[in-house]
Amino acid sequence: SYELTQPPSVSVSxxxxxxxxxxxxxxxxxxxxxxxxxPGQSPVLxxxxxxKRPSGxxxxxxxxxxxxxATLTISGTQAMDEADYFCQAWDSSTANWVFGGxxxxxxx
Amino acid sequence: EVQLLESGGGLVQPGGSLRLSCAASGFxxxxxxxxxxxxxxxxxxxxxxxxxxxxxxxFYADSVKGRFTISRDTSKNTLFLQxxxxxxxxxxxxxxxxxxxxYLESAFGIWxxxxxxxxxx
Numbered sequence: 312s313y314e315l316t317q318p319p320s321v322s323v324s325x326x327x328x329x330x331x332x333x334x335x336x337x338x339x340x341x342x343x344x345x346x347x348x349x350p351g352q353s354p355v356l357x358x359x360x361x362x363k364r365p366s367g368x369x370x371x372x373x374x375x376x377x378x379x380x381a382t383l384t385i386s387g388t389q390a391m392d393e394a395d396y397f398c399q400a401w402d403s404s405t406a407n408w409v410f411g412g413x414x415x416x417x418x419x
Numbered sequence: 420e421v422q423l424l425e426s427g428g429g430l431v432q433p434g435g436s437l438r439l440s441c442a443a444s445g446f447x448x449x450x451x452x453x454x455x456x457x458x459x460x461x462x463x464x465x466x467x468x469x470x471x472x473x474x475x476x477x478f479y480a481d482s483v484k485g486r487f488t489i490s491r492d493t494s495k496n497t498l499f500l501q502x503x504x505x506x507x508x509x510x511x512x513x514x515x516x517x518x519x520x521x522y523l524e525s526a527f528g529i530w531x532x533x534x535x536x537x538x539x540x
Contacts, residue, residue: 312481342524346464348464353514353532353533354456354464354514354527354530355530356519356526356527356528359519359526359528360526365519365528395463397463397464399464399526399527401523401524403524405481406478406523407466407478407480408454408466409466410456410464410465410466411463412463413463413464
């Protein structure tokens, strides 16, 4: 089955840029979505189709996807961005959605 | 305003059944694919099942195939998940999610608040 791999944690200083990678075999051939989830809350879509932002998501969130790695980038990271971040891709070979294990972003 | 409200969770014994519901409002229900996603305590997200906007196409994760059935009632704007032969590892918060298009490959744009399912004797 298809797997997406994320680092368990990433830390960043306030105002700096955070990069969260998500890797999978030929991931660049698939569309990737990203979600954040704060403690006790439901997930929220922040990036879809690799790099598109839903309405209401700040411009500091951006995404890219090439080769075997997709990356969520948060520019000018704020304390409110502390959350778990999950990548997601559609595996057409199995007709299954796959989530990465999640990355806890700490803004220190 | 788009809203999704899950219900039907609770405590069930191993081997038992539960039926989850997700009442949708604020959008044309039949125009969008819908999914169920679960999250075990302290763990990550696991996609469970999806149904197309028309209801004609359904997909399941291997972990629930043959035990769970997804369905939708357009007249009631409600999504369902019938869960049979429940196991301890099915214990999780179950979220319903509205996808951004009618097809199953679209992103999960709106999530409900979740309903807790606990499988234990």
